[in-house]
Amino acid sequence: MTGRLSLRLKSCESLSRYPFPAQCRRYSNDTSAPPSDALGPLDHVEHQHKSFRLRKDKTSKPLPLPPSLDPVVVKERAQWEQTKAQPSVENFTPFQKKLWESPYAHVLASPIRRCRSNFIILPAALLITLHPRPHPETSDPWLLPVSLTTNKHHLGVPFRFLGRQLVAQQLGKKSGWKSGLYSRFTEHLGLSKMKKVVWREDMSDLILKLLRKRLLNKLRWSFQKVGRLVPCKSPRKEDIEEFEDVSCVLYLDTLKTRADDIQAQSVRIIKAVEREAEYWANKFNRGQDPHEDARVTHVPPMWYRGPLYPTLSPRLRFPPLQFSTTVWRGGKIPVYSLTDLLGAEGMKVLVEGSSLEGVGCVVMRRGRHNVPVEMELMQLQAYLAETGP
Numbered sequence: 001m002t003g004r005l006s007l008r009l010k011s012c013e014s015l016s017r018y019p020f021p022a023q024c025r026r027y028s029n030d031t032s033a034p035p036s037d038a039l040g041p042l043d044h045v046e047h048q049h050k051s052f053r054l055r056k057d058k059t060s061k062p063l064p065l066p067p068s069l070d071p072v073v074v075k076e077r078a079q080w081e082q083t084k085a086q087p088s089v090e091n092f093t094p095f096q097k098k099l100w101e102s103p104y105a106h107v108l109a110s111p112i113r114r115c116r117s118n119f120i121i122l123p124a125a126l127l128i129t130l131h132p133r134p135h136p137e138t139s140d141p142w143l144l145p146v147s148l149t150t151n152k153h154h155l156g157v158p159f160r161f162l163g164r165q166l167v168a169q170q171l172g173k174k175s176g177w178k179s180g181l182y183s184r185f186t187e188h189l190g191l192s193k194m195k196k197v198v199w200r201e202d203m204s205d206l207i208l209k210l211l212r213k214r215l216l217n218k219l220r221w222s223f224q225k226v227g228r229l230v231p232c233k234s235p236r237k238e239d240i241e242e243f244e245d246v247s248c249v250l251y252l253d254t255l256k257t258r259a260d261d262i263q264a265q266s267v268r269i270i271k272a273v274e275r276e277a278e279y280w281a282n283k284f285n286r287g288q289d290p291h292e293d294a295r296v297t298h299v300p301p302m303w304y305r306g307p308l309y310p311t312l313s314p315r316l317r318f319p320p321l322q323f324s325t326t327v328w329r330g331g332k333i334p335v336y337s338l339t340d341l342l343g344a345e346g347m348k349v350l351v352e353g354s355s356l357e358g359v360g361c362v363v364m365r366r367g368r369h370n371v372p373v374e375m376e377l378m379q380l381q382a383y384l385a386e387t388g389p
């Protein structure tokens with residue numbers, strides 16, 4: 001109708017452009033009610049289970065107070081809302097003490113987070129975390145493993161992925177890491193800087209270097225302290241059975257054999273054969289793909305990725321990982337090769353000048369002070385893990 005303003009409703013698509021504010025709750029440990037002077041005159045005598053605010057008009061009924069402001073309710077509730085006392089180490093049971101000294105328990109107790117590569121949910125101790133940092137010259141955001149160089153927790157928006165060197169290398173190919181950037185990066189960096197995020201070409205080698213450096217710094221303290229590590233003949237069962245509270249065995253030499261060289265050679269052959277098969281499949285794609293025929297009128301479905309060509313089964317190409325273990329008093333404990341983890345140069349720096357120079361194998365005892373070191377050993381071993389022969 002002419003002469004009347006009509007209100008134009010926005011479409012659902014236009015509303016989706018503006019993010020709705022997320023609900024944020026703030027919890028406080030203060031359960032005390034405000035003083036009665038701030039609330040005004042109250043009536044506690046007639047109603048024992050709650051309080052009423054008296055009104056100036058004596059003929060009007062008193063007003064009820066909300067439970068969060070009612071001193072009677074707050075006092076009664078405070079009796080049942082006491083802060084739980086911190087556990088005392090002196091009062092731990094044998095099982096609690098063993099759990100407190102277990103690195104596996106601390107790994108599983110870390111916060112659950114999602115891998116941005118394969119989107120599986122794992123404890124954060126099993127993931128590598130990157131954070132954006134501005135370049136000193138261009139101010140462009142670079143994804144860097146800042147968490148490996150500091151003990152701080154709040155470092156910005158995290159980019160997490162499975163702690164494997166293979167995954168880090170795969171994310172760097174064809175900018176595969178860009179698919180893992182999520183909305184928090186846009187909120188933190190802005191849309192203009194999101195297009196300038198940089199992934200280092202040597203990211204996998206940089207992470208390996210920082211993991212080795214952090215483990216080397218923690219192991220150096222144990223190697224310099226007399227009595228922290230106990231020498232033994234070998235990781236075999238009969239050579240470590242006499243020691244008490246064995247948590248893991250550190251083998252100072254390499255655990256690789258000639259079969260590992262044959263395994264590496266077989267992997268190179270498999271890659272060469274797969275490249276050859278993919279080349280010939282793409283060359284004769286027009287003759288093998290039924291959708292390339294001019295008489296076909298329909299489009300291929302979304303799941304179709306082209307004609308199949310023979311490849312090795314993934315279960316044979318990537319068998320389950322196996323880590324070296326030994327038996328101590330009926331249970332399995334890990335065996336870490338420091339030469340394989342730290343490299344020859346890192347191993348030389350570690351044992352040089354220590355009392356364990358020339359020793360081939362040492363035992364690390366179970367203790368809370370050794371938990372961070374064992375977690376570093378587990379993380380570095382998982383990062384370098386490859387399918388064995």
